[in-house]
Structure formats: structure tokens, C-alpha cells
Amino acid sequence: MKLSLSSALSSVLPLVLAAVLAGALVLLLADQALTAPYSPPREELPRGPGLIQGRGVVLQVEPEKARIKIDHEPIPALNWPRMTMPFPLKDPVSARTLKKGDVVEFALEKAGSSYLISEIKKQGSTGGPQ
Numbered sequence: 001m002k003l004s005l006s007s008a009l010s011s012v013l014p015l016v017l018a019a020v021l022a023g024a025l026v027l028l029l030a031d032q033a034l035t036a037p038y039s040p041p042r043e044e045l046p047r048g049p050g051l052i053q054g055r056g057v058v059l060q061v062e063p064e065k066a067r068i069k070i071d072h073e074p075i076p077a078l079n080w081p082r083m084t085m086p087f088p089l090k091d092p093v094s095a096r097t098l099k100k101g102d103v104v105e106f107a108l109e110k111a112g113s114s115y116l117i118s119e120i121k122k123q124g125s126t127g128g129p130q
Helices: 005-035 092-097
Strands: 051-062 067-072 083-088 102-111 114-125
Touching (some): 051 083, 083 102
Antiparallel strands (some): 051 102, 102 114
16 A cells, blocks of 8 residues: 555644644743742731731831721721721731831731721732832
């Protein structure tokens, strides 16, 4: 049985084409993975009864008043929209490690008729002016 060159190519060509397309797809996916922005692992805050989680950007730190102003994302547990507000800190020492522009996650705890930040962890920085 003799195979002509054209019949040999017609039987191999679909396999070669599939291999080239698969290689191109691998290169495309690898490029996307390498150019995606790096997001460091987030440090988890304690979760417990009465603690409400929030995330935002530090706008002002007042260590002498144990207070911090945050532009926070919506907090569904309290039915709060995104807003900017000052919060008292349960631990005034935590204010020493934070600065304007820091992205933070925090835990709110009920204190009388308002809330205070019982835990706060820096997750990154906006890279804006300090």
C-alpha cells in the first residue's frame, strides 16, 4: 500500500494544528498568570460572637486619642454603606503601626451605643501620598 504525500499530510496536519493551538493557549495563560497583580496572602482576623468584619483605607491616625479614621467598604452585618468615619481603638498601641494610605481589615466590637475597633491588621498600601 502506497501513501501519497498529500494523503500523509492530510492525516498529520490536524494533529500538528491541534498541537500548535494547544501550545499557543498554554503561552497565553502563562503570560496572564505572570502579569496578574500580586496579592499577598491576607492575615486573618479573629472571628467570634459579636465581632463584625470590615475592610478599608486609613485616612488619619490619631494615636494620642486612640482613634483612626477609615474609608471603609460596605459592612453588610450592620447595613452600613461605604463611608468614611472615625473609630476608637480598643488597643491604642495598634495605631503606632498604621499610617495614611494603609489598606486594613478590622474587627468591630459593640461598645455602648457605638462600635470600636478591637483588632486591626494592615493588608497593604494604596501607594498614595503618606
